[in-house]
Structure formats: structure tokens, C-alpha cells
Amino acid sequence: MGTTIRKRRLIGVDLFAGAGGMSLGFEHAGFDVAAAIGYDPIHCATHEFNFPVCASTGRAGAERGVGGRVNCGVVPVPTQDGMDLGSIATFSDEKSSAMYSSCKNRGTAWDFLKFSTSKESDSKLLDLTGQMPMRADLPGNYASYFSAHPDYKLFADQAGRTVEVPNVPNSVEMWQDFRAAYSKSVIFGNQSVDAAFKAAADQIKTVVSQ
Amino acid sequence: MAAATPARISRTTLRTWLGDQPIGYLFVAPFVVYLVGIYAYPFFYSIYMSFFDYFFAAPGAVVDRPFVGLANYAKALQDPLFRIGIRNVFIFLVINVPLTVAVSMVLATALNAAIPFRAFFRAAYYVPYITASVAAVGIWLWLFSGFGLVNKIFGPLAPHPSWLINAFWAMPIIAVYVTWKGLGFYILLYLAALQTIPKELYEAASVDGAGRLTSFFTVTVPGLRPATLLVVITSVITGANFFTEPYLLTGGGGPDNQSVSPVFLIYRFGIEQNHPGYAAAIGLLLACGVLIISAVNRFVLERD
Numbered sequence: 071m072g073t074t075i076r077k078r079r080l081i082g083v084d085l086f087a088g089a090g091g092m093s094l095g096f097e098h099a100g101f102d103v104a105a106a107i108g109y110d111p112i113h114c115a116t117h118e119f120n121f122p123v124c125a126s127t128g129r130a131g132a133e134r135g136v137g138g139r140v141n142c143g144v145v146p147v148p149t150q151d152g153m154d155l156g157s158i159a160t161f162s163d164e165k166s167s168a169m170y171s172s173c174k175n176r177g178t179a180w181d182f183l184k185f186s187t188s189k190e191s192d193s194k195l196l197d198l199t200g201q202m203p204m205r206a207d208l209p210g211n212y213a214s215y216f217s218a219h220p221d222y223k224l225f226a227d228q229a230g231r232t233v234e235v236p237n238v239p240n241s242v243e244m245w246q247d248f249r250a251a252y253s254k255s256v257i258f259g260n261q262s263v264d265a266a267f268k269a270a271a272d273q274i275k276t277v278v279s280q
Numbered sequence: 281m282a283a284a285t286p287a288r289i290s291r292t293t294l295r296t297w298l299g300d301q302p303i304g305y306l307f308v309a310p311f312v313v314y315l316v317g318i319y320a321y322p323f324f325y326s327i328y329m330s331f332f333d334y335f336f337a338a339p340g341a342v343v344d345r346p347f348v349g350l351a352n353y354a355k356a357l358q359d360p361l362f363r364i365g366i367r368n369v370f371i372f373l374v375i376n377v378p379l380t381v382a383v384s385m386v387l388a389t390a391l392n393a394a395i396p397f398r399a400f401f402r403a404a405y406y407v408p409y410i411t412a413s414v415a416a417v418g419i420w421l422w423l424f425s426g427f428g429l430v431n432k433i434f435g436p437l438a439p440h441p442s443w444l445i446n447a448f449w450a451m452p453i454i455a456v457y458v459t460w461k462g463l464g465f466y467i468l469l470y471l472a473a474l475q476t477i478p479k480e481l482y483e484a485a486s487v488d489g490a491g492r493l494t495s496f497f498t499v500t501v502p503g504l505r506p507a508t509l510l511v512v513i514t515s516v517i518t519g520a521n522f523f524t525e526p527y528l529l530t531g532g533g534g535p536d537n538q539s540v541s542p543v544f545l546i547y548r549f550g551i552e553q554n555h556p557g558y559a560a561a562i563g564l565l566l567a568c569g570v571l572i573i574s575a576v577n578r579f580v581l582e583r584d
Contacts, residue, residue: 097426098441123427243553250537258447258536 083107087126089116097121098257109225144224162232164204202229244274326560334557345557352561362562365542366569368451369520372541373573375455380515381508384463388470389500402467409464417528420457444530450539454525462518466511473507474500509581513574520570523547542566 082096087106096103106126108114117126146158167186169179185191189211192203196215200222202208208226209216216223238244247270255266298305330352337343356362391402408416423429424443431438443449477499485495523543526533533540533548540548542562550559 098445240553243555246548246553253534253536260536 084124087117088113090120090126093117093121093124095257099259144221146224146228156227157231158228159231159233160228161235162204162229164232164234166204202226206230238278240277240280243277247273247277326563329557330560330564332557334560335554336556348557352558353565355558356561356565361537361540361545362542362565364537365540365545365562368539368541369522369566369569371451372455372458372522373516373519375452376459376519377512377515379456379459380462380466381511383459384466384470384511385501385504385508387463388467388474389496391467392471392474402471405467406464408461411461413461413524414528416461417457417524420453420529424453441535445535447535447538450530450535454522454529454539457525457529458519458522462515466515469507469511470504473504477503505581509577512577512581516573516577517570520566520573 079100079102081104082093082101084090084093084096084103084106087093087108088110090106093103093106103121103124106114106117106121106124108117108126114126117124146155147160149158167183169176169183173179187204189205192205193212193215195201195203196212200219202225205211208229209223212226216226251266251270255261255263294302331347331349332345333348333351334345335343387405391398391405395401421444425431426442428442431442439446439449443453481499481503482495485499490498521543522541526539526541526544527547530539533544543566546559546563546566549562550556
């Protein structure tokens with residue numbers, strides 16, 4: 071896990087770290103990333119592999135603080151105007167299943183879909199993985215789980231307020247424009263952030279209008 | 281019962297058309313089919329696509345793909361990314377081709393001489409060539425990462441930001457990587473060519489008082505000229521088409537799009553963003569460029 075940080079550089083802490091894209095950006099921008107907090111244990115393991123000098127931790131660690139060295143907790147995504155915590159929405163990154171109309175055994179497939187997304191199966195998913203099922207009123211439906219794991223209650227509340235990544239034609243092209251602007255200005259500092267994102271916004275508007 | 285008399289073609293006419301050994305066509309047929317199906321048809325189809333606002337649709341779907349004339353070509357020539365791609369091809373070729381020729385010629389000469397562990401060295405230089413690109417790239421990613429072996433060796437001299445995310449160093453590293461990866465193949469070409477240089481020439485040179493270095497430059501280098509032409513043309517053509525390296529080694533043409541290559545842009549625009557017409561135009565511009573460079577190479581190197 072942690073080793074000593076050698077040079078005197080600015081120190082960053084990567085929240086919602088995932089596999090470490092933001093940590094990489096921080097490093098490129100001249101920060102030392104001292105700690106990273108993620109949600110999914112697999113992503114945290116990847117982060118730890120990618121950034122061995124950075125103390126990274128998943129959900130369980132976040133509850134205790136990173137290796138006991140950082141006192142931390144979890145809050146909804148910060149907003150520009152400081153919105154009320156109860157009305158902030160977040161990306162769900164939902165995982166869905168679908169059945170093709172060309173499916174041969176539709177009846178069985180439908181039964182299977184219903185079984186695997188039933189309230190009981192969702193409860194098992196929550197128990198085994200700590201992942202929030204796609205279901206309304208999680209805190210009410212699985213009250214016993216959340217009384218046993220009070221730290222997860224915030225995630226359950228947040229799961230009630232989600233928005234999806236907009237899915238429009240040519241979205242791949244738009245994300246590429248966005249990434250290019252981000253790399254150019256935020257990571258490599260070759261253009262001012264305002265100018266880069268203004269250009270990206272114009273470009274994306276042209277793509278949308280096509 | 282056929283009433284009409286069959287229009288008989290005389291044997292002589294048949295022979296004029298099919299030659300003395302018609303069965304030969306049967307033997308070359310598999311390769312002709314392969315060539316037409318895998319190379320010729322897609323090539324001409326991409327010329328067709330490049331004049332349209334083409335996009336991929338489900339098979340059988342009737343869609344409108346408007347004719348746009350030379351608009352795709354005009355767009356490519358004005359596209360700053362395509363210009364960076366062309367610039368990168370030049371950076372790549374300027375480093376890669378001379379390095380490939382010089383290093384593989386010297387190494388082939390060394391490996392041709394009676395040195396200890398010759399078979400081991402021959403195999404060692406060939407191994408990268410037959411190693412999967414993805415695996416080799418994986419190793420180089422580690423070597424040149426911020427905390428990698430190379431930076432450990434360079435210590436305070438290591439560039440900042442590190443090699444592969446450094447706008448100046450990314451392309452040279454790619455060129456060196458491709459040189460290293462392909463070296464085995466070109467050494468093999470030179471080793472074969474070295475066997476064709478008559479021993480008498482070396483004897484004559486040594487009688488005239490030439491040392492090892494002089495006979496290398498006056499006998500070996502000129503004797504290898506046909507092989508050098510082949511090496512230059514092959515490495516220019518494969519080099520100008522580099523894709524795996526910006527895709528994997530610099531994580532998608534990074535840093536800040538400074539290591540994109542034309543073929544990488546073809547992938548990004550044609551496959552990822554579904555603008556195959558534009559991608560086809562880029563591909564054809566690249567093909568024209570490579571043809572011109574190859575023609576110049578032949579003109580310069582293939583005298584006598």
C-alpha cells in the first residue's frame with residue numbers, strides 16, 4: 071500500500087476513483103495522489119495496481135478511513151450552486167438485461183428475467199455484492215440490510231435519484247470532442263479551459279444539429 | 281434431342297485464349313479469389329465510399345447516402361488531426377527507416393560472422409518479431425511508465441512528463457519500438473542477401489589493403505543494395521500504416537492527440553464514429569502518399 075512521497079508536490083485525494091483515470095490526470099498535472107477512494111472492490115484493486123504508491127481503498131475501507139490515516143465519509147456529488155443534498159441526482163451506470171425479439175424460447179427467457187430481477191434475487195445481489203439493485207425505495211424494501219449496514223444507506227437514498235448518460239446519435243463523436251478538450255486544457259494545459267470547452271461545445275452542437 | 285448444331289469453338293481458338301496449359305488457371309484460382317475478395321474489391325469499394333457521405337447500416341436496409349464529391353478529401357486536408365497524423369508519419373519514417381536499415385545491416389553482418397552463441401543471438405533478435413504486439417506493448421508500457429525501469433535508470437534525467445505521455449517523446453518512442461519489433465525480419469533479409477556476396481570480393485579488398493571497416497563500406501554495403509531497397513520499401517509501407525502503437529502504447533493517440541496516425545484516424549472516424557466515407561478518403565490519401573514515397577525510393581536506390 072502506501073510508501074513515502076518523495077518530492078514536495080501538491081497532494082491530491084481522488085474520490086470516486088474507479089480504476090484511476092482522474093488519478094492519472096492529477097499525476098500529469100503535477101499532483102501526488104496520496105489516497106483514492108472507490109466503491110467497487112475490483113476497481114479499487116485495479117487502482118492499487120496502477121498506482122502502487124497511492125493508498126487506495128474501497129467501500130469497506132472508506133467506512134474506516136483510508137488505512138486509518140484519513141478520516142472520511144461519503145456525500146452526494148458536489149454541485150455548482152450548493153443544492154439541497156436530498157435533491158442531487160447522480161449517474162446510475164445501470165446494468166440492464168434485454169431479450170431479443172428473435173429469442174427462441176421467449177417464455178423461459180421471460181421467466182428467467184423475472185426471477186433474476188425479483189425482489190428476492192435483488193436482495194441476494196445486495197447481500198452478496200453490496201451493489202444497489204434497480205428498484206424503487208431501496209431503504210424501505212431492504213430495511214434489515216440497511217440497518218445492519220448503515221453506511222450503505224446513503225447509496226440507497228442516492229439510487230432513488232439517478233439520471234442516465236444521454237444516448238443520442240453520434241454520441242461517440244461527442245464524447246471524443248469532450249475528451250479532446252479535456253486532455254488539451256485540463257491535463258496538458260495547451261489551451262485555456264474556457265476556450266477548449268467553448269470550442270468543444272460548439273463542435274458538439276454542430277454534430278447534434280446534423 | 282438437340283436440333284440446333286452446337287457452335288463449336290475450334291481447338292486453336294481455345295488454345296489462343298487459354299494457353300497451352302489451361303489447368304494452370306485452376307491452380308492460381310484460389311489466390312486470385314483471395315486477392316479479389318480481400319484486397320481488390322474492398323479497395324475499389326473504398327474509392328466509391330470516399331465520394332459519399334457513407335455510413336454503415338443493417339444489411340438490406342435502404343438508406344440515403346448522398347454523393348458529396350470531393351468534400352471528404354477537402355475535409356481531410358483541412359483537418360488539424362489529419363495533418364498531425366501525416367506529420368507523425370514523417371517523424372516516424374525519418375527515425376524508423378534509417379535506424380532499421382543501419383541497425384539490421386550491422387547486426388546481420390555481425391551475426392553472419394563466426395561469433396560465439398550465434399544461433400542464440402539470431403533467435404533472440406527474431407523473437408520480438410513473432411511476439412504478439414499486445415504483449416510486447418504491455419512490456420514497453422511498463423518500461424517507459426512514470427515509475428518504469430527506464431526512468432529508474434535515467435533518474436533525474438528522465439523527461440517530465442514521462443515518455444509516452446510527453447508530446448515530444450511519444451512519437452520517437454513509437455518509432456524506436458517498431459524498429460525493435462521488426463528488426464528480426466529485416467536481419468533475416470540481410471542475412472540471406474549476405475550469402476550472395478561473393479567471397480572473392482572480400483579477398484580482393486583485403487589484398488588491396490582494406491581493413492574490416494573499409495571492406496564493410498566498400499563491399500558489404502554496395503553488395504546489399506538490392507536487399508536495402510526491399511528493406512526500405514517494406515519498412516516504409518508497413519511503417520506508414522502504423523496503428524497498434526498509437527492505439528495501445530499511447531492509449532488512443534495520446535498525449536493530447538500528438539501520436540495519432542492516419543490509420544488510427546481511419547479506425548476512429550470509420551469504425552468508432554461511423555463516418556466510413558471520410559475514413560476512406562483518409563485511407564486513399566495515405567495510400568497515394570505511400571505510393572509516391574515508394575516511387576522515390578525506387579528511383580533513388582534502384583540505379584545500375
